Every structure is written in structure tokens, then in C-alpha cells.
Amino acid sequence: MLLYDKAPLLKSYMHNAHGLVSLLLKHLTRHLALPQGTLTSLHDQGTISGDHVRFIKAPPQPQDDLRIAMGQHTDFGSVTILFNRVGGLQVLPPASPSEPSPEWCYVKPLPGHCIVNLGDAMVKFTNGLLRSNLHRVVAPPGEQVNSTRYSLVYFARPGDEVPLRRVEGSSIVPPLEEGVVEEALPSREHIKRMALGKRVNVKLDDVPAYLPGKAMNEGVMAN
Numbered sequence: 001m002l003l004y005d006k007a008p009l010l011k012s013y014m015h016n017a018h019g020l021v022s023l024l025l026k027h028l029t030r031h032l033a034l035p036q037g038t039l040t041s042l043h044d045q046g047t048i049s050g051d052h053v054r055f056i057k058a059p060p061q062p063q064d065d066l067r068i069a070m071g072q073h074t075d076f077g078s079v080t081i082l083f084n085r086v087g088g089l090q091v092l093p094p095a096s097p098s099e100p101s102p103e104w105c106y107v108k109p110l111p112g113h114c115i116v117n118l119g120d121a122m123v124k125f126t127n128g129l130l131r132s133n134l135h136r137v138v139a140p141p142g143e144q145v146n147s148t149r150y151s152l153v154y155f156a157r158p159g160d161e162v163p164l165r166r167v168e169g170s171s172i173v174p175p176l177e178e179g180v181v182e183e184a185l186p187s188r189e190h191i192k193r194m195a196l197g198k199r200v201n202v203k204l205d206d207v208p209a210y211l212p213g214k215a216m217n218e219g220v221m222a223n
Contacts (some may be wrong), residue, residue: 014053017154018045021079035169042158043078050157050191058149061139064172074132075119077157082115084151086144092134106141126163126173150155
């Protein structure tokens with residue numbers, strides 16, 4: 001009932017969050033030397049997609065039972081916009097010659113800022129040039145461990161019928177390796193497949209269009 005009572009506020013938030021996503025996509029389009037509008041056209045807010053808002057509440061955990069609140073994963077979509085005030089989000093940096101075994105590190109929330117994460121769709125569009133980082137949610141650090149962690153997240157995904165494949169028209173996005181043929185699944189089917197994970201003998205048509213991940217307590221609103 002609360003969601004419906006606040007529908008105008010939520011719609012305003014989704015509209016402005018998507019505006020931020022569009023701004024980021026325009027910058028990426030320019031820096032990837034793609035034709036103008038390439039990435040934003042794949043994320044038109046007026047088309048049916050898996051875009052949605054998620055509210056997450058993670059109560060404090062007992063000191064002797066500080067479990068991971070949300071296991072390591074990458075996001076299915078293109079861009080994730082996260083607002084929160086309490087720590088707990090961790091990312092795993094990529095391995096490098098100087099750091100062959102990287103460790104999980106906290107992402108510190110800053111007042112008046114959001115945290116932006118790229119998802120798997122951007123990896124597909126750029127043939128691996130951009131990456132979707134592994135992340136997880138654990139107990140907040142330090143004195144924040146006794147705080148309830150609230151998060152407001154906007155997930156931007158390509159339109160349902162957008163095929164997930166390398167975009168054309170860029171001299172920067174690496175070409176496909178010789179002999180490689182892309183599967184080019186529509187975004188909607190990709191999301192279903194990723195949500196199912198390794199489950200087998202399940203017909204995709206029998207699965208709901210979107211299977212939002214589960215946290216300790218959460219609410220979901222799609223646009």
C-alpha cells in the first residue's frame with residue numbers, strides 16, 4: 001500500500017535515475033567512438049524492459065553470526081544506480097601482475113552521491129572491453145555493524161527485444177575473434193537464463209519475465 005501511496009514520488013525517482021543512466025551511456029558512447037545514440041537507443045525508457053527499483057532492508061546481525069547478506073554476483077543488466085548511507089557493499093578488484101590475489105574491499109557511501117555499477121549487458125555490447133565487477137553485501141564495517149542498512153537501487157536493463165551482442169560502428173570496441181558467432185539472445189531471455197543459473201529441464205516460457213534477487217527484506221517496483 002505504501003508503494004501505491006508514494007507512486008508519484010517513485011515515478012519521479014525512476015525517471016531521474018534513468019536520466020542519470022542515459023547521461024552515463026552518452027559518455028560511454030562518445031568514449032567508445034560509437035555513433036551518437038547507440039547505447040541510449042538500446043535503453044529507451046518508453047519500451048518494455050526489466051528496469052526496476054528495489055528497496056532492500058538488511059537488519060543488523062548478531063556479532064557471533066555475521067553472515068554475508070547477499071552473495072557474490074554480477075548484475076544482469078546494463079547500469080545499476082545505488083543509494084545508501086551505510087557500508088556493507090564490497091567489490092573484488094580484478095587480478096593484476098602486482099596483485100595476483102586481490103581481496104574484497106568496501107565501497108564507502110558518500111553523502112549526496114550514488115554508487116554506479118556496470119552489468120553483464122555492457123560486457124556483451126563491448127565484447128568484454130567493459131566489465132561487470134563481482135560484488136557482494138556483508139555486515140557494515142566498524143560501528144555501523146549495529147545499524148540497519150537500507151538501500152534504494154535502480155536497475156537499468158536493455159529493452160526486452162534488444163539482442164545482447166557486440167555493437168557496431170566502433171574502432172575501439174574489440175572485434176569478435178575469428179570464427180566466433182554470437183548467440184545474441186534477446187535481453188528478456190538473457191535475464192531469465194541468468195536468473196535460473198545452472199538449473200536444467202526448465203522451459204523459459206514457464207518462467208516469469210523477471211526474477212528479482214532476494215535479500216533479507218526487499219520490495220520491488222517496475223516501471
